[in-house]
Amino acid sequence: MSLLRLEQLSSGYRNADILRNVSMEIGAHECVAVLGANGAGKTTLLRTISGLLRPSRGVIEYRGSRLPEAPHRIAALGVAHVPEGRGTIAGLTVEENLRVGAYTQRSRTQVEADLAQCYERFPILDEYRHRPATYLSGGEQQMLALSRALMARPTLLLLDEPSFGLAPKIVHLVYEAIRRVIAEGHLAVLLVEQSAELAMSAASRAYVLKHGEVVGAGSREELRGSPGLSDAYLGTTGYHA
Amino acid sequence: MNWRISNILAGAIASVALALAHGPAAAQGSYKDPGISDTQIKLGGSYPFSGPGSAYGAVHDGAKAYFDLVNSRGGINGRKIEFTVLDDAYQPSKVVANVRQLVEQDKVFALFNIGGTAHNLAVADYVLRNKIPHLYLNTGAIVFAKDRQKFPWTLIGIPAYATESAAFAAYIKQERPNAKVAVLYQNDPFGQDLLQPFERAAKHENLRIVAIEPYNASEPSVDSQISKLARSGADVFVSFTIPKFAAQAIRKAAELNWKPMQLLTSVSASADLVLKPAGLAASQGIISTAFLKDPSDPASANDPAVKEYTAALKQFVPNANPADPLRARGYALAQVMVKALEGMKAPTREGLMQSAMSMDAEVPMLLPGIRIQTSPTDALPMKALYMERFEGERWVIMGKPLSPSPQ
Amino acid sequence: MMNVRPDALRWLLTAALTAMALSGAAGLGSFYLGQITVAAAYCIAIVGLNIVVGVTGQVSLAQGAFFAIGAYATAILRVRYGLSFPVALLATGVVTSLIGFVAGLPALRLRGHYLAIVTLGLSVAVVPVANRWSSLTGGGAGLNLGQVRVPPWIGLSPEQYLYVWGVMLAAAAVVIASRVARSPLGIAMSAVRDNEIAAMGMGVDVRWVKTGAFAASAFFGGVGGGVFALSVGFVAPENFLPTLSLLLLVGVVIGGSGSVPGSILGALFVQFVPDYAAALDKHLAGVFFGAAIIVFIRFMPEGPLAALAALYSTGHRLFFKRRST
């Protein structure tokens, strides 16, 4: 059974749809990439799933039932979204940012344990735990964003261009962490990325978006086997992770 | 957005607004001046119903109650009074616009009881150009009485502030010839109009003013000013304040254990609004002046004029508290206005001015012995006032009416 | 559309609009002439504020102060120095733009609420300073400007003459500000509003743009204040409470922040809606006016022009064709 199923989903801003008739499925514990050039509708897709945008048409089914409307209710069901631009909460310290991530969690001891795990995963966060989060560098903020999402113990993790604006070395670090999380096998990941190569280093299969429509799909091997697809629709080769 | 479309829209809306601005012109009867007919006299007023001076809006309640009462008795020689009032938010520029509207749109016969010194100065040119009676202003600025060349159509309603100041100075001289005087005044035309003649009168009486402190009505408290005045070592304290700050001043002086002889302007001489909130103990012996009967004084409850006032207010402005002296003032000035209208020899604006400028009358709501007296060379309708002292829970009138000459 | 036509069209429309407004001078009584002249004064000031707030994106609560300084400057130049009023207005604009330049300096360091409160300080200062400096300002009793003298060959009443001046100056302010907003300078201003760092990257001198915007807005604010003083014929401190700055900001937002022509509507709103509100119930004028502000912002957050344009484009789409891209 699929964890998340989108059927004929359209969504966008005001009365202009950006996504049109998008259908896709993500199974539990799998990592699926959404590839596409700038403006293909990747971010709109994630924002619609997490409730920041309301779909104009179509169905989003999560664990077999429809998602509620408010983003915080969706988050409470185990959907964690690391937004474009990392979504660092200014004015809060690093640790407070992480604790906001655990807002839906009830068990105190578990939150403390998860916090310790975050610090273990990214020791730099431990070092800066009492600093204002905005003092972190871009890469550190991406690690913070990922950790904040993981603090929610999500079932489905939505990642919006985790490589954006980062130096190759940092990208490598971030992706290593993402791959490790996937390998732990507790959650499914929907990964949006411009660079196919980078995304496919973590994902096992991918959908390709163009002008808001799904124009292709396939496993890592299938995509590799059809270089035309990535050239035609993705344009960039991107980083090597 | 597209400049062109927006311009068309802006133009369209602006022209609609212009079209709305065109009002119908009121028809004029066989009378020479607008606003008067066999059955009606239209008066116009402007009060601060909103904004920082909105407490003065209460004056209108009293005036309205008396006009309504007169109308319910059949009006003046069969003419009912229609009193049109507009809100000026205590802004002189709004008074200008209101007066233009009252004269040009509403076609009033005369203007009545507009408050504020700057506010009335702002329209003085206009009323002069258009020859509109501008009567019984709710201000005591002596400039209107002195400079008749500039203000021939204007007449103040209450005793000149300078009259009160002169009375204060004379009283201080009499009680404490060697007094060291401290003054608190509101830093606007109201306070300045009281302070300046007081300074002149004090000089005239050889009084020593040791400290003068202004306060801005927009600020929350006068505590620090009172503290400063108390440290000046003054033994007489003159308070040219509006009620809220008058009450603060009295209480702060008591807290500091500063016990000067206190003189309080009649504007704030209200037992209910000032002295009771400030604390009765701290208020004993405060001196003020009076020209109106005090509706909150139990002793005057049986006075027929006060009874009529209380009943009229209850009937025509049901929610208004009759204890507010500003309402009593509005009522009294409406009585003066009605006298002036009754005394018109011709139903014209000039006729009204002649009547107003040659009056010698008693007005029921004024204290006995205070007459309204004017002549073509005398534009101070109320020249006399009483000194009064706060004792127990009420004001007690002291002696006979005084007529100090304003400095 | 071709290159030349829109410009010509603009001028034509502006001229037609101005002519239409000017023709009112013939038919209106002095009360309405005065009302509209004051609205024109507000319009000039709101146009100026729009340059700082709408175009450059800096919060200013000082426009009421510039308006007040302009009113006093014009009054003093007329009464104490006997300058003819066009000269007085121009001098007023120069004086206030210098003050505006200085007042804009904090904007180099401060932003958002901090800038708002510091600029509010200037508006708070007006009343006590005018009272203190009474030898110049007339203090609480105010200054009487008297009526303007109309050159006899013109054949208009003083109110009509001022009305014509007010409307033409307001039209000029709208045209000039619109052109500035579209000029390279205006583009630099918008760049500062949208992203200061990116603007710097584009080679914009942010410091000059910000202080220049304040100076320009103060120029318009001062001239607006001058027109106000001439129309009312009287200046006194109570006319320039700190709330005036807030009122002008209401004019900017109601007309549509960043929309220069919208300033006309903002000025009409600020001038006439309180009167309509007071006509409903004089004791509840503020309640109705406040409610009108809330409702306008709720339903037309970008101003009535943008709302109408959106309506127009929606209607256009519905009636003509549903584009499929």
Next chain:
Amino acid sequence: MLEGLLQVVIDGCASGAIYAAVALALALVYKSSGIVNFAQGEMGMFCTFITWWLNQQGLGLAAAIAAGLAIAFLVGAMVERLFIRPVASYGEFPAVLTTLGLFLVFNELAPWLWGPENRAFPSLFGNGVLAIGAARVSAESVGILVVMVAVGSLFFLVMHKTKLGLGMRAAAANATSSSLSGVPAPRMFMLGWGFATALATLAGVLIAPRLFLDASLMLGVIVYALAAAALGGFTSLAGAVVGGLVIGIVETLASNYVEFIGSDLKILVPLTVLLVVLIFRPTGLFGKSAERAV
């Protein structure tokens, strides 16, 4: 001279306590919704009137205050829900201008309902006067300061040591991110407005006995309170209290000892102090910069 100075400083603290009380409410609403609420003072004034009215109807003072604060909480929450939330997505100006509209509404509704005249408001602390050396200060002024420091500390603990407070701060700082983490941001804003209005009402109830209650109760205070909150850095509750006291003391000192300033220009002192401080610290004394790294 020295005795005079002591009295001046004490007077400054007494004024400062009043400014701090309102500044605290401003800081709280900013901290919990990211909006400077121009109507904050007026909403507090309005609910102070409600408290007064309940007291007039025969309710005991303590009960009236408790009821008044509860009503204030509801008023604040309702205002957020009905007027602010619908325009919140339009950006900052529309929301701030909406608070300006609310300012006018509340400012005029109160005198319409209860009359424009000033009235006494019963004091929680009695009419006692404390002597400190030769200087004297009313028990009320001390009471205002003590209560506001206590309440400020309480709110500080709530905001910084509880999950609810964390959620409120997070929602104000970044509503999108917070709601993606499961923080019910809209509810947080409602709570924040409710708490802030209750706090403004508490400030009103505390200062009304000193200033006397009328519709302009908060008008005179709000400029000082804005300056105090800005001086403290807007998000800092301690900063608001310290800012209020600093402004009160500096203002009173300047009006007493600087001839040129006097009592008529003293309102310019806090604003000048604020300007000077902000030029060196653009986010106030206690404010944290949120814009260090882009």
